[in-house]
Amino acid sequence: MSAVSTPPAPEAPASARRDAEATKAAILKATRYLLARHARADITLKAVAERAGVSPPLILKYFGNKDALLARVMSFHTDADALLDAPLADLGRHMVRHVLSSQREQGTDPLLRIAFAPLHGDHGDVVRANFRAQVTERLAARLTGPDPGLRAELAVAGLLGLGVMYGIARGPHLRETDVEAITDRYGPLVQAQLTPGG
Template sequence: MTARVTTGTPPEAAATAPEGGATGKDAILLAARRAFTQRPYAEVTIRGIAADAGVSASLVVKHFGRKEQLFNTVADFGPAAEELFDAPLGGLGRHMVLTLVRRRREQKGDPFLRVVFSLGNQDERSLLRTRFHEQVTARLTARLPGRERALRAELIAGHLIGLGATLSLHREGAGSHATPEHLADLYAPAIQRLVAG
């Protein structure tokens, strides 16, 4: 993969800073997500990720292997999709909003924003988009009833990414003080309409 010089810090990077509670594998994953979001693949190093996570490079290798394997772990949207879609269709919209907001707050990161804000080269961005389509959009399409399922699934994914981007951009705003339940009260009905078709 080739290097590309970029500047600026995307919202996802700011949303994933490890805080005191993250240790070991969790801290490594947070640091890796931030590294692969902020910098092209060729500029990311295992040592840099280890330093950011506050662990040794050998511990990163022990848990995740080489840089390519770590990138593949970071580029895996499957576990997040499993959690987000684990609800009956009648309450899926609300469940997705609650899960997204709670996950962001508990894990200090967003499960989907990296697909938009990744600064890697074309191959890396294509891999992220392909994985996102296979693991998120296509999976959601298969669950939805009625007509235009693929279009509705794409719009739902857009709503979820938009919510994550908004909460990242306004980290100290009104949304940061609202409960997950209140955010779901306001945001989930539009998603649920798309779920129901």
């Protein structure tokens, strides 16, 4: 007698995956908005759900609980994975392209969240510590030569300035110029900190 095999579950349609990603993004955006204005303890899943236009159970489905959601919002780990996903010799160009593509496709630059971290209080301290550990220190660990920490911070500062000019100041010349053209001009400036003299 042969064993009965269970057919694999059908894969979710691409549109359903896109909708799920858009919903998660709306939840994260709503949480960031509330965290910039309220203490962590005062934020409820109901408030996040109302701001995101979803139900509280949907937040639980995607993120597990309030603590997990807040931890995700205060983390840069996933964003840093994408930002730093290139060989060191081409990393400056990759990082510039990534920041601009994020702005154009998602209307936001995940790194720019650091600019909105509260100056005082536990939330701001956690966000800054995460940013240092997950972005600048991680980048510095890849660099060779003198002053890797300083060079990493200068490279990231250049990216943050680019993100501010594009997303906040809304520089018209920057916004209407092709991403690759900007990458050709700005990538070498960032790369100069990553591989000085290289």
